[in-house]
Amino acid sequence: MKEHVNYEDIFKRFNEQLPKGVFLNTSFEGEYNTMTIGWGLVGITWSKPVVCVAVRFSRHTYSLLEKSNKFTISIPKTGTLKKELGICGTKSGRDIDKFETCSFKKDKIIDKCDLHIECEVVQKTAMDKTALESSIKERFYGTDDYHMFYFGEIKDCYYTKEEK
Ligand SMILES: Cc1cc2nc3c(=O)[nH]c(=O)nc-3n(C[C@H](O)[C@H](O)[C@H](O)COP(=O)(O)O)c2cc1C
Structure with missing residues (x-):
């Protein structure tokens, strides 16, 4: 069951x-693929509600996003799915089927989470390493694996309740 909410x-x-x-x-x-992210922004850009996510070029997610131009964010209930967040944050969809490994239903959302944000990419921007503050560069980009920033317009936002 879906309960729609405003992005605010x-x-x-x-x-x-x-x-x-x-x-x-x-x-x-x-x-279907999913990965854990820990960086992102939500707010208003181009007078639209937007989520910005940072995806390194090495991720399988990057290859899929380049083709699909849409993504969904699923937010776990506080304190849940820690093991799954660990798996999805260390294993690549190139090597394993994370939906099967984590017993998630194959869908655009993670059924075991309760809040979901559906987005369509309206802008993508590759990092300009020449414009990066040096301490950030040293700390996060020693291997030259930079991020693509995807700005996704929020198209839908809702809570789901697990069907009993
Ligand atoms: C807590 C946590 C946060 C993470 N945040 C990001 C992130 O914001 N961007 C990113 O590119 N990778 C991030 N990662 C790493 C990816 O989740 C990881 O490399 C994953 O295996 C990529 O999967 P894929 O190759 O199937 O896309 C994070 C990992 C963890 C554990």
């Missing part, structure tokens, strides 16, 4: 859970 109502949950990890879900032509 998800700021707190999004920002509280983000450092612990949320799921960034992508799919293309029947292939």
Whole structure:
């Protein structure tokens, strides 16, 4: 069951859970993948409600997003799915089927989470390493694996209740 909410109502949950990890879900032509993210922004850009996510070029998620141009974020209930966030944050969809490993239903959302944000990419921007502050560069980009920033317009935002 879906209960739609305004994007203004998800700021707190999004920002509280983000450092612990949320799921960034992508799919293309029947292939489903998800990865844990800990960085992101939610707010207004181009007069639209937008989520910005940072995806390194090395991620399988990057390859899928380049093709699909849409993503969904699923936010776990506080304190849940820690093992799954660990798996999805360390294993690549190139090597394993994370939906099967974590017993998630194949869908654009993670059924075991209760809050979901559906987005369509309206802008993507590759990092300009020449414009990066040096301490950030040293700390996060020693291997030259930079991020693509995807700005996704929020198209839908809702809570789900598990069907009994
Ligand atoms: C807590 C946590 C937060 C993470 N945040 C990000 C992130 O914001 N961006 C990113 O590119 N990778 C992030 N990662 C790493 C990816 O989740 C990880 O490399 C994953 O295996 C990529 O999966 P994929 O190759 O199937 O896309 C994070 C990992 C953890 C554990």
